[in-house]
Amino acid sequence: MNTASKSLSRRAARRFWGWGAAGTVLDTREQATVKFMVEQLGGQFAALTPPAVEDFSLSAPRIAAPTTLAAMFSSAPLDRLNHAYGKSYADCSRMWLRQVPRPPDWVAYPDDEQAVVDILDWAVRNKVAVIPYGGGSSVCGGVEPAVGHDYAAAISLDMERLGQVLEVDSVSRAARIQAGAYGPDIEAQLRAHGLTLRHFPQSFEFSTLGGWIATRAGGHYATQHTHIDDFVESTRMVTPAGLLQTRRLPASGAGPAPDRLVLGSEGTLGVITEAWMRLQAKPKFRASASVKFADYFAAARCLRALTQSGLNPSNCRLLDPMETVFSGVGDGRQPMLVLGFESADHPLNAWMERALELVRDHAGEYDAAAVARSMATEGSQEHRKGAAGAWREAFIRMPYWRDPAVGLGVIMDTFESAITWERFEFFYQNVKSEVQSTIQRVTGQESLVSCRVTHAYPDGLAPYFTIAVLGSANGDVASALSAWREIKLSANAAVVAHGGTITHHHAVGRDHRSGYELESPLLFRQMLGAAKKVVDPSGILNPGVLFDAQGHSAAAGSVLAG
Numbered sequence: 001m002n003t004a005s006k007s008l009s010r011r012a013a014r015r016f017w018g019w020g021a022a023g024t025v026l027d028t029r030e031q032a033t034v035k036f037m038v039e040q041l042g043g044q045f046a047a048l049t050p051p052a053v054e055d056f057s058l059s060a061p062r063i064a065a066p067t068t069l070a071a072m073f074s075s076a077p078l079d080r081l082n083h084a085y086g087k088s089y090a091d092c093s094r095m096w097l098r099q100v101p102r103p104p105d106w107v108a109y110p111d112d113e114q115a116v117v118d119i120l121d122w123a124v125r126n127k128v129a130v131i132p133y134g135g136g137s138s139v140c141g142g143v144e145p146a147v148g149h150d151y152a153a154a155i156s157l158d159m160e161r162l163g164q165v166l167e168v169d170s171v172s173r174a175a176r177i178q179a180g181a182y183g184p185d186i187e188a189q190l191r192a193h194g195l196t197l198r199h200f201p202q203s204f205e206f207s208t209l210g211g212w213i214a215t216r217a218g219g220h221y222a223t224q225h226t227h228i229d230d231f232v233e234s235t236r237m238v239t240p241a242g243l244l245q246t247r248r249l250p251a252s253g254a255g256p257a258p259d260r261l262v263l264g265s266e267g268t269l270g271v272i273t274e275a276w277m278r279l280q281a282k283p284k285f286r287a288s289a290s291v292k293f294a295d296y297f298a299a300a301r302c303l304r305a306l307t308q309s310g311l312n313p314s315n316c317r318l319l320d321p322m323e324t325v326f327s328g329v330g331d332g333r334q335p336m337l338v339l340g341f342e343s344a345d346h347p348l349n350a351w352m353e354r355a356l357e358l359v360r361d362h363a364g365e366y367d368a369a370a371v372a373r374s375m376a377t378e379g380s381q382e383h384r385k386g387a388a389g390a391w392r393e394a395f396i397r398m399p400y401w402r403d404p405a406v407g408l409g410v411i412m413d414t415f416e417s418a419i420t421w422e423r424f425e426f427f428y429q430n431v432k433s434e435v436q437s438t439i440q441r442v443t444g445q446e447s448l449v450s451c452r453v454t455h456a457y458p459d460g461l462a463p464y465f466t467i468a469v470l471g472s473a474n475g476d477v478a479s480a481l482s483a484w485r486e487i488k489l490s491a492n493a494a495v496v497a498h499g500g501t502i503t504h505h506h507a508v509g510r511d512h513r514s515g516y517e518l519e520s521p522l523l524f525r526q527m528l529g530a531a532k533k534v535v536d537p538s539g540i541l542n543p544g545v546l547f548d549a550q551g552h553s554a555a556a557g558s559v560l561a562g
């Protein structure tokens with residue numbers, strides 16, 4: 001057992017208090033952007049000393065680690081801090097405040113699936129809550145060990161050692177992959193086979209296959225294969241009641257699909273240890289365009305025409321004027337549609353030409369020469385240049401900019417939903433204005449609220465809002481966090497009240513439970529509760545996340561409760 005200060009993690013060190021690799025520094029341009037943003041919001045820029053492990057005094061573990069598994073158990077402060085929270089705005093601001101009252105008692109790093117079984121057995125016998133942990137990139141309180149007083153202790157079960165691609169079937173184009181594999185590890189191991197999973201959430205670098213499946217993550221494709229669900233062929237999950245292994249099949253009509261219960265289970269029904277995932281050949285042909293419109297709703301109508309055309313662009317992200325500023329691709333006056341097609345098999349000229357006809361029908365403007373260059377040669381890198389390339393770069397780097405701004409009292413947060421087309425305009429206007437008026441009321445500051453459409457469907461779309469505001473006039477992080485609670489509750493209420501879902505792809509966790517309870521039928525949640533009683537009769541798995549088998553209120557345990 002590791003009670004020393006050295007981490008038992010075998011991965012490169014990450015920032016426990018923010019996003020990404022521990023050694024990451026912002027380049028000069030990024031630092032200037034953060035300074036500009038903080039000052040634009042009315043704050044004062046200063047270089048802060050980020051939280052250090054020594055700043056925290058963590059309570060001692062409440063239970064001894066099991067002797068036979070002790071080599072996989074760590075109580076090193078860095079491990080406990082890394083597993084105390086996910087990566088939401090509230091998580092990062094609590095780290096800046098040096099507030100970690102409930103770290104996991106232990107962090108367990110199982111070496112293999114049998115160790116997962118043994119750890120769950122021990123946890124059941126000792127009434128210890130177990131929080132399955134992938135990359136810890138949850139933004140809805142999914143990995144926080146805030147389990148209440150019904151447990152002797154709480155441990156975080158980090159799956160990083162189950163990180164291999166175990167088998168590749170290049171005939172059916174699928175691979176058996178362990179749940180703890182991070183995005184880049186999966187792609188690196190598949191590269192030798194000329195195949196790719198192509199699931200690229202913004203958190204790709206620091207999130208895992210198991211986490212994606214458990215949260216039904218949304219990835220790279222803006223249309224058609226939007227969620228990880230579409231790539232899951234079969235799953236394997238260890239539960240306190242035994243092993244659930246589903247059969248590899250391309251499709252099946254045999255009753256309710258068991259994989260569908262594993263998908264989105266958020267660590268409450270079992271620990272996913274592996275899955276067979278559908279793969280693809282790496283794309284060779286690409287076509288891309290950046291399209292500007294005079295009006296956001298005209299742009300949205302164009303997006304609807306594109307999604308209803310059956311062209312299925314792989315990229316189809318619509319940025320409202322403010323979002324073009326956040327992404328560094330516009331000046332805030334016009335909305336922009338980032339459009340792209342990709343294929344491993346065929347040139348895409350016909351697809352792009354038809355898409356551009358639709359764009360012209362909706363008065364969209366684009367650089368025809370740049371579009372032609374993107375299609376001119378196999379393997380063209382044009383999609384990495386211009387506005388589309390700038391958007392992609394900002395997409396990857398943006399989480400890194402947030403950290404210093406949060407320490408300076410800026411609330412930077414996102415919330416996302418999905419809504420059918422006929423209600424979109426009403427939804428967008430009302431959600432935005434209600435959240436903005438809450439922000440104004442609780443902070444007294446002018447805010448920036450932007451929206452991008454991350455995924456689009458023939459019958460609707462997934463709007464993703466970003467807010468940036470100075471949390472209080474004096475830039476104090478505690479005041480900002482308390483203002484954020486009201487803003488988050490207001491956003492949760494607004495998206496559901498106006499007909500949307502509480503989450504399109506960020507999952508329910510603890511922070512979205514109130515909305516989930518409004519949107520999902522009670523009878524369904526009771527069915528889910530009954531399934532939970534079968535696989536986890538002692539209720540040790542991620543208590544309080546998604547739903548609470550013990551009948552605690554939706555707010556209990558969430559950072560929203562204060």
Ligand SMILES: Cc1cc2nc3c(=O)[nH]c(=O)nc-3n(C[C@H](O)[C@H](O)[C@H](O)COP(=O)(O)OP(=O)(O)OC[C@H]3O[C@@H](n4cnc5c(N)ncnc54)[C@H](O)[C@@H]3O)c2cc1C
Nearest residue numbers: 134135136137138142201202203208210211217218267272
């Ligand atoms: C900067 C940033 C960008 C993001 N971008 C996206 C995005 O583009 N698309 C998107 O969908 N989400 C995004 N997210 C949210 C987050 O990355 C996803 O929810 C992701 O799927 C979580 O994966 P993870 O491995 O980090 O899981 P964790 O955060 O470790 O866990 C998430 C949930 O899954 C459960 N879990 C994890 N592993 C297992 C397992 N093996 N078995 C059972 N349960 C498990 C946990 O208990 C928890 O409830 C983003 C988050 C951040 C901070």
